[in-house]
Amino acid sequence: MSDPVAEEAQPVRARGLVKRYSEVVAVDHVDLNVRRGDVYGFLGPNGAGKTTTLRMALGLIVPSDGAVELFGRDPMRAGARALRGVAGFVEAPRFYPYLSARKNLELLAALDGGDARAAIGEALETVELTPRAGHRVGGYSHGMRQRLGIAAALLRRPQLLILDEPATGLDPAGMRDMRELILRLAAEGITVLLSSHQLPEVQELCNRVAIVNRGRVVYEGAMSDLRRQGGAGYRMRTTDDDRAIAIAREQDGIERVARDEQGIGFQADEHHVGALTIALGAGGVGILSLAPELASLEDLFFRLTGEAPTADGGLDGAAPPSDGTLVEAR
Amino acid sequence: MSSVGAAAPAAIAPARAARRPPVRTVYRWELRKLASQKRTYLGYGLAVLLPVIFVVSQLIRGHPPRNADSIFAGQIFESGLATPVLMLTFLAPFFLPLIASLVAGDIVAAEDNNGTLKTILTRSVDRGQVFAAKALAAATYGASAVFLSAAVATGAGIAAWGFHSVRTFSDSVVSASEALLLVFAANAFFLIPLLTLVSIGVLLSTATRNSAAAIVGTLGITLVLAIVAQIPGLEGLHPYLLTQQYFAWQGLLRTPTDWSPILHSLWVCALYAGPALIAGYLVFLRRDVAGG
Ligand SMILES: Nc1ncnc2c1ncn2[C@@H]1O[C@H](COP(=O)(O)OP(=O)(O)OP(=O)(O)O)[C@@H](O)[C@H]1O
Ligand SMILES: [Mg+2]
Numbered sequence: 001m002s003d004p005v006a007e008e009a010q011p012v013r014a015r016g017l018v019k020r021y022s023e024v025v026a027v028d029h030v031d032l033n034v035r036r037g038d039v040y041g042f043l044g045p046n047g048a049g050k051t052t053t054l055r056m057a058l059g060l061i062v063p064s065d066g067a068v069e070l071f072g073r074d075p076m077r078a079g080a081r082a083l084r085g086v087a088g089f090v091e092a093p094r095f096y097p098y099l100s101a102r103k104n105l106e107l108l109a110a111l112d113g114g115d116a117r118a119a120i121g122e123a124l125e126t127v128e129l130t131p132r133a134g135h136r137v138g139g140y141s142h143g144m145r146q147r148l149g150i151a152a153a154l155l156r157r158p159q160l161l162i163l164d165e166p167a168t169g170l171d172p173a174g175m176r177d178m179r180e181l182i183l184r185l186a187a188e189g190i191t192v193l194l195s196s197h198q199l200p201e202v203q204e205l206c207n208r209v210a211i212v213n214r215g216r217v218v219y220e221g222a223m224s225d226l227r228r229q230g231g232a233g234y235r236m237r238t239t240d241d242d243r244a245i246a247i248a249r250e251q252d253g254i255e256r257v258a259r260d261e262q263g264i265g266f267q268a269d270e271h272h273v274g275a276l277t278i279a280l281g282a283g284g285v286g287i288l289s290l291a292p293e294l295a296s297l298e299d300l301f302f303r304l305t306g307e308a309p310t311a312d313g314g315l316d317g318a319a320p321p322s323d324g325t326l327v328e329a330r
Numbered sequence: 331m332s333s334v335g336a337a338a339p340a341a342i343a344p345a346r347a348a349r350r351p352p353v354r355t356v357y358r359w360e361l362r363k364l365a366s367q368k369r370t371y372l373g374y375g376l377a378v379l380l381p382v383i384f385v386v387s388q389l390i391r392g393h394p395p396r397n398a399d400s401i402f403a404g405q406i407f408e409s410g411l412a413t414p415v416l417m418l419t420f421l422a423p424f425f426l427p428l429i430a431s432l433v434a435g436d437i438v439a440a441e442d443n444n445g446t447l448k449t450i451l452t453r454s455v456d457r458g459q460v461f462a463a464k465a466l467a468a469a470t471y472g473a474s475a476v477f478l479s480a481a482v483a484t485g486a487g488i489a490a491w492g493f494h495s496v497r498t499f500s501d502s503v504v505s506a507s508e509a510l511l512l513v514f515a516a517n518a519f520f521l522i523p524l525l526t527l528v529s530i531g532v533l534l535s536t537a538t539r540n541s542a543a544a545i546v547g548t549l550g551i552t553l554v555l556a557i558v559a560q561i562p563g564l565e566g567l568h569p570y571l572l573t574q575q576y577f578a579w580q581g582l583l584r585t586p587t588d589w590s591p592i593l594h595s596l597w598v599c600a601l602y603a604g605p606a607l608i609a610g611y612l613v614f615l616r617r618d619v620a621g622g
Pocket of ligand 1: 021024025026027044045046047048049050051052053197620
């Protein structure tokens, strides 16, 4: 038809989005700006309103106020046309348990129209479900369904992929596969909007981020700015900590230098860290270890809002576990 | 995970102006879904079993009921074509509505509950198309159950008692082939009230989001109206009760054909079905899909 996805329009643009459920304000005046090429993280604790916001974006529920546009089209007004070039799922992807994976995809491809059907084999291949494609989805594990959800989205050859906690419930290997897949799709030019309650996941995948708490956006901007603002820090051990601290305090852009049991902590941009290491070397101080230290979601919230991130679910998964893998905490 | 690269050009290119698929496509998949579910065959089983049980039990008894209250009951042993007429009289007030409700009450609510509604509503079809396809599929199921039951009753009746002429309600004789045509037409006209009930079932399925409630509710309407018809003093309501329309087809089995109950049932049923369908459509169009 005559209006292909407008080249200039923003993939997602929400303005004053509100969703009320009797007393609960699930989403409270949310503004979002997802730009072309972004891998955009939508970060918040359980009950923050992530799923509800994404549901409104996909036209599944009616906003109480405000509006959201996908490539300039409002799903409330344009219906299915607003989803052209858009694919994704909210909560766990759901399929017909009594049909095979392939039949499910054939059904969805039929509802997509065009040549979506031709993409089924490739989509199954991408998520490594080809050997099980003939089996009924009723017998699929959680991880397989999650992958089938991605395959179903890929049939639409989307320019914008909306994923609601895609790694939730996956084992560490499954999470890694999912992250790799998302990065690869992003590298192909697909804009991704993904929700998560895992800060490390968002840090690894996303260039831009919105942090929501109790239905409100408390931060929206570049991931790198967040590191600065949220004070993503570094931790270092040296051959002479006293001298190292003295040098660090002299350096430009090195802040909040402090000492604790594990060594020296400070906050800085990457390029300032480079300068610091050179200065330490020149000052005769050897560096035994130097590692970036992620602020926990909890810390970030505290710094951004001065309050703990509790809506209804507490702090699930907020702190990164020490071995660096993501652990499903629900 | 190797072949994503092949999708890259298409992924980056502006979305091709994919044509929105027609309702026909959605409808065809609704039928396929029905065909893949066991519960679909529960209704069909009932539609086949009841006429078979009837014919077998009559064969075992070996003689027609003595004080038959219907002219067709008295002549089942004389012509196999009396059986489908008698069966329609038996099945019209409860069993065929039950079979139709099983699917109509389930068709939206089931998808709401297992979360697949959100799956199909995030593709390229509009909600109105999905609703239309579902209503049509539920109607198709109800109609197919009616004709399946009629075909079995006719086949079993003819096999047991032969292809002979029958006497109609007005005590005039129609030839066997004419009777066959009338049996077909009677079942076709029975679809008017039955599909009206289907519309109500689809509305309840959409509004309640609960299969059991919608099925029981749809059947409940039939039962409540049947009870209302028994209440003394409410005779004035009879012509406007949906349940009374379940027998309008009997006008066909008179000579000359009595069209008045059929025409009457047409507009009475329209008064039920129209608002039900419009309400169901509007609810479906604006509802929050938050299940699953
Ligand atoms: N259909 C509904 N009816 C009533 N309240 C709802 C409904 N859907 C969501 N809520 C409420 O809205 C708030 C936000 O829920 P939402 O599911 O959007 O959170 P979330 O950020 O996705 O959380 P999670 O990380 O647990 O998935 C919660 O307090 C929730 O209880
Ligand atoms: Mg959620």
